[in-house]
Every structure is written in C-alpha cells, then in structure tokens.
Amino acid sequence: MFRIYILLVTLFTFFSCSNDFQLTENAKEIPVVYGLLSQADTAIYIRVEKTFLNEDIEPKILSQDPNNFYYNNISVELKNRNTLKTYMLKRVDGNTEGYPRDNGVFAQSPNYLYKLRTNDLDGGKLGDNVEYELTIKQEEGTLLAKANTVVLRAMAEKDITSPAASGALAMDYTKDLNIGFRADSKAYIHDIFIYVYYTEEKNGNVEEKVIKWPLAKNFEANQPANLNINFMINGRAFYEFLKANLTEDPFVNRFLKSASIEIASGGIEIRDYVNIVQANLGITSSGEVPTYTNIENGIGLLSSRSRLVRNNIPFTENTRDSIANGIITKKLNFR
Secondary structure, three states, rough: OOOEEOOOOOOOEEEEOOOOOEEOOOOOOEEEEEEEEOOOOOEEEEEEOEEEEEEOOOOHOOOOHHOOOOOOOOEEEEEEOOOEEEOOOOEEEEHOOOOOOOOOOOOOOOOOEEEEEEHHHHHHOOOOOOEEEEEEEOOOOOOEEEEEEEEOOOOOOHHEOOOOOOOOEEOOOEEEEEEEEEEOEEEEEEEEEEEEEEEEEEEOOEEEEEEEEEEEEEEEEOOOOOOOOEEEEEEHHHHHHHHHOOOOOOOOOEEEEEEEEEEEEEEEEHHHHHHHHHHOOOOOOOOOOOOOOOOOOOOOEEEEEEEEEEEEEOEEEHHHHHHHHHHOOOEEEHH
C-alpha cells in the first residue's frame, strides 16, 4: 500500500500538532495549503506543498528530498472578491525571511513559501471583512487548488472593555476576574493571555522577567458586532498560577511591575479546524484525512486572525498586598 505523509503546521496559538502524520491508503498526489491573513502582518505567507507516495522507498528517505513535496512552476494568486483585483505571490525561502522550518522528518532547506507584501495591495493593507480568494495553478493554467476566507478587522486597544482603559487588574480570592473585549463578528475562537512583569533580585543581581498566564485556549464565542465577549476566571487561579510557576527561594526578592493582556482571535475556519482535529486526536482513518480542510481540491486551511496586546496595566494595591502577604504566594518573596 502507498504511504502518504501530509505536512501540518502550527497556526498561531490556536492549535499545534506534530509536523506530520501518516496514512496508509492508495491515493493520488494532493495539494497541501496553509495560510493565515492578518491586518497586523506586513507580508502574507502561504505554504503550498504536496503529498507524496511511493511503494518502494521509505517515507523518511523521500521526505529528505524537497522535490518530493514542493511544486515547481506554479502560480499562487490572491484575489480581492470586492474589487476583483488579483495579486501574484512570489516564491521565497522562509529560512532567509526569518521563518525557519521546524525540526522534523522533512528537509529543512529550502523552506519555500509564497509571499505578498501588504504594501503592494490597494490601500497598502488587507480590507476589513473583505473576502479573498486564493488560487493555485499549474504552469499551463490547470487549477490545482483554491480557497476563500474573510479577513478579520484589526482590533484596537479600546476593544478591550474590561478592565477599563484607566483601570487596574484586581485579583480577588473570592471573585471572578472578567476580561471583556469586542471582537470582529467573524471571529469565532479566541486565546487570552496575561503577561506579568516583575523584577527579580538575587545576590545583588537584578533581572527583568515576565511570566505568561494562559487564561483561555480555543475559547469559542461569537457575538453580534459591537457587543462584548466576556471571559470569567476566579481570581484565586492567578495566585495558584504564580505559585506553580515561580520557584520559592529565600535568597530571591521579587518586585511586581505591571501586566499586559493579549487577545488572539481566529476565523470560523480555524474554529472548525481545531474542533475536528481535537475530535480526531489519535484516530487514523482509512480513505479520508481525519481533519478539516477548506481547500478545494486539496488539504489544509486558509483563514484569518487578529491579535491585540494592551500593555502597562497596573495591579490594584489589594492585589499587590495579596501577592506579597497572601497564604498562597507569600513564600515567593514579592516586596
């Protein structure tokens, strides 16, 4: 039976998986396409590869030859469905663009991607809530694959509604912390993080540090436009997180500084992809790929994402006191 290796990639923070999984089934060569469109990016990168199959040669050997999983002489185009303007993407080596390929069974060099600078788009950026169509064709014009997605609008600091712009983070043992935000109505899945910044002093040495608290992964909410999405978590969880992730050391003094909140949102395709991948985790199907795809004639995903970070958020005095003197975190020596 033919053995097929299909490339998977990590798409922002919404999901991660190994960079390959194995199917055993008679099959044909299939395009594998991944891309995320974001207002925050200065360039669009699309990965286009193909499955490969051979009865006689071990997949680990085949995977070391880039000719087995890269197409040659294809065109990759992005069309604005509102204006019908089409843009040609250029093949580049991700290794020289600052995007090296992760270690795995596949050859790491070259790491071909297809690139379009957003400055080359009309208006110098992607359009808010505009549908774009990705088309991949062979040299003679034969369609290999295509996909569509709607671009999420860029989020602004005012879109974080809780805590308020002038407010502080209050972590109460007995109350819930509310992170409120306005997301695009086309954003269906969200990751929420709090970054805690502090100074650590030991034996006269001072070091600036940060710790990342993942509040929510793959949080699903889709509210009508301009309505708040609210994520609630008990304040006690904050202190338990600090205790679990910082080392108790009597020779260390710590000084709390401020916090940042990050909201990362994804389109409906990412939501569906995550749900199906999780549902099929550990399952090997026969005759079909156990994952979601919105690539016509191919495998993979084209979607949109947005990301917002609000920095320099203070903590309330009560929160500072609880960190320094509370029963859960007092041995962490915050001053």
